Amino acid sequence: MAVPRGTATLSLFLPCRGCGRGRAGKTLFLTRSVGLSVAQVGLGLTVTALVGLVASTPMGYLADRHGPRGMQIGALLASAACTAALVAVRSFATFLVVGVLMAVADAASRGARGALIAGAVPADQRVRTRAYLRAVTNVGISVGAVIAGVGLAADTRTGYVVLILLDCATYLLAAAILLRLAPLPPMPAPAHGPRLIALRDRSFLAFTVLDGLMSMHFGLLNIALPLWIALHTTAPRWIISACMLVNTVIVVLFQVRASRGTGELAGAGRAARRAGVVIAVACALFAASGGAPTPVAVALLLAGSLMHVLGELWHAAAGWGISFGLAPAHAQGQYQGAHGMGMQLGGMVAPVVITSLAVGWGMPGWLLLGGLFLLLGALVPPVVKWAARSRPAEVAPEPAAV
Known part of the structure; x- marks a missing residue:
C-alpha cells in the first residue's frame, strides 16, 4: 500500500x-x-x-x-x-x-x-x-x-x-x-465578519446533519446486531464475533481503495449515495435472518455484514472528501470540528433509534431503517451541489454534476 x-x-x-x-x-x-x-x-x-x-x-x-x-x-x-x-x-x-x-x-x-x-x-x-x-x-x-x-x-x-x-x-x-512533525503556521483570521463561520454555513450544516444521521449505521453492528442475533435468530452467538471480524478485516484491507474518487465533491457525493444503497441492502439481509434456519441465518448475517462494511467504507470516504472540499483554507479546523458534531449527533441518537426499530419492531423496523439510510444517502449529492454553489469565489471548489 x-x-x-x-x-x-x-x-x-x-x-x-x-x-x-x-x-x-x-x-x-x-x-x-x-x-x-x-x-x-x-x-x-x-x-x-x-x-x-x-x-x-x-x-x-x-x-x-x-x-x-x-x-x-x-x-x-x-x-x-x-x-x-x-x-x-x-x-x-x-x-x-x-x-x-x-x-x-x-x-x-x-x-x-x-x-x-x-x-x-x-x-x-x-x-x-x-x-x-x-x-x-x-x-x-x-x-x-x-x-x-x-x-x-x-x-x-x-x-x-x-x-x-x-x-x-x-x-x-x-x-x-x-513532536516529529514540523509545526504548521497558524492561519490568520479574516479581518472582518464572524469568526465561527462554519456555524453560519447553512449548506455545510445541512450536510453535517445528513452525514451525522447516516453515521447511525455504526450502531447496527455494535448495538442492534448482537441483540438481534441473540433474541430473534437461530444463529449461534459466535456469529456476532464473526461479523465484527468481517468488519475489521475489510476496513483494514479496503478503506484506502474505497476512497478512490472521493477527493472531489462530485465523487464524494456519489459515494455517499452508494453507501445509503448498500446499507439499506444490509438492513434487508439482517431482517431476513430473523426466524430463518440456522445455516440460512448465518449466511444472511455474514452477507449483511459485508454489505454494511462496504457502506461504511464509502460513507467514511465521502465524509472526508466533502468536509475537506467545502472548508475554506483558513478554517479547516473549525469545519472539521463542525463536521464532527454530526458524528456525535448520530452517536447520541443511534442507541434509541436503532434498538427501538431493529430490535423492538423486528423485520418492519429493519426495513424502515434501510429506507432511512437510502433516503439520507440520496439527499447528500443535491446538498453538496448546493454547498458548492454557495462557496465564496476565492474558495469555491470546481462544481461538477453529481
Whole structure:
C-alpha cells in the first residue's frame, strides 16, 4: 500500500490511541470499582457528549488560529491527564468534572487533527491520507481490544487501573511522536465578519446533519446486531464475533481503495449515495435472518455484514472528501470540528433509534431503517451541489454534476 506524502508521522499516533481505548473498561471501572450506578454513568456520558458537541467548532477554530500541531499535542496531554484522573474518581461529581474536561480535550483533538492533515498533506491526497489512517487505526483498536479483554476478565480494581494507566500512556506516546512533525503556521483570521463561520454555513450544516444521521449505521453492528442475533435468530452467538471480524478485516484491507474518487465533491457525493444503497441492502439481509434456519441465518448475517462494511467504507470516504472540499483554507479546523458534531449527533441518537426499530419492531423496523439510510444517502449529492454553489469565489471548489 503506497503511503501518501506527509502521512508517515501522522499515522503513528493514531494506532497508539486505538490501542488503549476501552470505554467498556472505563464504564465497568466506574460501576464495579468506584460504585456509581448505571444511571449515573449514563447521565454523565450524556452530559459529556453534549459538551463535546458544543465545543467541537470553537476548538477547531482555536486550532486554526494557534496552529494544529500544538493544539493536537496539548489535547493529547490533556486527555492523558484526564484519563489518569479517573483513578482518583470517588463520586459522581468528580466523574462529571473529569468527563467534561475529557470531552473538551476530545473536541480539540478532532478539529486539530483535521486541520493538521489539511496543512501537512497536499489537497489531492487528504482523503487518501484519512483512509490510510483509518485502516491503520483499526489494527491498533484490534490490538487494544485484546489487551483490554485481559483486564476485563480479571474484573478487579487493579486490573481496571492498569488498563486506565495504559490508556494514559498511549496518549503520552502519541504526543511524543507528534513532536516529529514540523509545526504548521497558524492561519490568520479574516479581518472582518464572524469568526465561527462554519456555524453560519447553512449548506455545510445541512450536510453535517445528513452525514451525522447516516453515521447511525455504526450502531447496527455494535448495538442492534448482537441483540438481534441473540433474541430473534437461530444463529449461534459466535456469529456476532464473526461479523465484527468481517468488519475489521475489510476496513483494514479496503478503506484506502474505497476512497478512490472521493477527493472531489462530485465523487464524494456519489459515494455517499452508494453507501445509503448498500446499507439499506444490509438492513434487508439482517431482517431476513430473523426466524430463518440456522445455516440460512448465518449466511444472511455474514452477507449483511459485508454489505454494511462496504457502506461504511464509502460513507467514511465521502465524509472526508466533502468536509475537506467545502472548508475554506483558513478554517479547516473549525469545519472539521463542525463536521464532527454530526458524528456525535448520530452517536447520541443511534442507541434509541436503532434498538427501538431493529430490535423492538423486528423485520418492519429493519426495513424502515434501510429506507432511512437510502433516503439520507440520496439527499447528500443535491446538498453538496448546493454547498458548492454557495462557496465564496476565492474558495469555491470546481462544481461538477453529481
